Amino acid sequence: MAPRILIVGLNYSPEHTGIAPYTAGMARALREVGWDTEVITGLPHYPQWQVREGYEHSGGRREAIDGVPVLRVGHPVPHDAGQIRRLGMEIVFGLRTVTAPWGKPDVVVVITPALFASAIVRVRAALTRTPVIAWVHDIYTAGLSETGAAKGPVTRVMRAVEGTFLRSCEGVVVIHDRFSDYLRRHMGVAGERITTVRNWTHIAESPAVDTDALRRRFGWAPEDVVVLHTGNMGAKQDLANVAAAARVAERDGAPLRFVLVGGGHQRPQLQELASRTPRFEVLPSVDDDTYAGLLRAADILLVNERPGLTEMCVPSKLTSYFTADRPVLAAVEAQSPSAAELTAADAGIRVEPGDPEALVAGAVSLHEEWITTGGATHRGGRRYVREVLSRGAAVRSFVSALHKLRPVAAERREPAAAHS
Incomplete structure (x- = not known):
């Protein structure tokens, strides 16, 4: 039996x-x-x-x-x-x-x-x-x-x-x-x-998706450097920091577009911020196929955590991010599990949490490095998924x-x- x-x-x-x-x-x-x-x-x-x-x-x-x-x-x-x-x-x-x-x-x-x-x-x-x-x-x-x-x-x-x-x-x-x-x-x-x-990871490694068409569907211009955060919008994500980074990008003329996809208790407040913040938008949750495509259509995938989080969780989104073959930007504490995962996977860079100036600088630097090297750096995510996840x-x-x-x-x- x-x-x-x-x-x-x-x-x-x-x-x-x-x-x-x-x-x-x-x-x-x-x-x-x-x-x-x-x-x-x-x-x-x-x-x-x-x-x-x-x-x-x-x-x-x-x-x-x-x-x-x-x-x-x-x-x-x-x-x-x-x-x-x-x-x-x-x-x-x-x-x-x-x-x-x-x-x-x-x-x-x-x-x-x-x-x-x-x-x-x-x-x-x-x-x-x-x-x-x-x-x-x-x-x-x-x-x-x-x-x-x-x-x-x-x-x-x-x-x-x-x-x-x-x-x-x-x-x-x-x-x-x-x-x-x-x-x-x-x-x-x-x-x-x-x-x-x-x-x-629970998404397909190579989803069949036209990323250019998907970017057009969501209104992202070819020159936009899309920084995408997915999943829950709650206290530990501290996503007002991302809205503040969008204001910094607008002020400095950086070509960044910060996009949140998902839901959560703080979504209404973030939508209100998006209504008056250029370069910042909030989208609802999407189906699995669209989600996998959005990860590939973005230029940078974002993990943003409240300052002081060093023990409590490993964001589940990281496992999907690593499969998408896009560089990851993590605004997290250096001692956090998220930072440890990012380093182990060699999939992106970390900046200080709660610092919108650092978030913008990190996104600009990461995208410039990705373009300059032809995407040859920070690409260990898929290997890490195959070997560990x-x-x-x-x-x-x-x-x-x-x-x-x-x-x-x-x-x-x-x-x-x-x-x-």
Whole structure:
């Protein structure tokens, strides 16, 4: 009989940015290699923070996505970035998940940073003697601290909760070795329980697209040097810095055009800025094929982070950026995982975050170097994807982490079977 795995995560397909593509991709891959995989997830809402059309009343809805059985449970979706409302969404999702039918999985995988939902699920798993793997994409309390969403005492309490939860799990999967170091040093998670599974790229390496036609479609002139940022528009992206850079470019006569594509809590404010800022525009989320084409049609791909972020996350957009064969400009801290990834891939340059003058200077310098060398520099992204960020390597690492728990699952089932 095939081993059964239940994956619980707030985000899933048809969301196509953030954590969802990796959860959906891994669920499909595990089913392909022989695991009987099922998913409990929430209502698709990210990054727009509103429920996707057609899913407004889909709590309790069952569907199959790429052959994976999926159960959706209902929950509120906050329309602002308030931590209390997001916490409420997590708790409702967690409570509805633990009251949903699970069957008898051999392993439960919970996706964080939905910390409180994951902790609630952990309680039910403990009652049924089912081992749990926490798949950590962002470190919850590091994010609260670095974005200023919570103050010192609250952060310390939350760190204690997060540490207790992670230490209670039989396995922890992280997306970067920096996360592994953090969990060992700051949360006391045993190193032997941690497995690093890198996020892989989920777009085609060479999309068939006419980039000139795509640039015309979006109104980009041939002389525009398009600096493109994709994905979530929230506090940690600090995208007002990009609007400020556009004003600097306009003042200095630099041929830069800063473009944001995606959604998020700060999108309305950024749209308002775009309405009165030349060389700055905000576009809605696009389908996967258009997204892949936009990455190739741009001249520079941008990662912009709030100053002070050194631990909390590795932007998922980097895996797609590296495939697009365009230079990457990262306005991030030198000690951040994003900077480490950029250096390891040899795919672009870093400038100081929160400094629009530096952002403009970096974009101009990077584009001039790219033109002067005929695009011969900062082209290590595709190599890095093939060697480090492949889907196959991620699946093998994840399956290895699951196999470590199979003896635990079997041992825990035996007492229950003996008394049946």
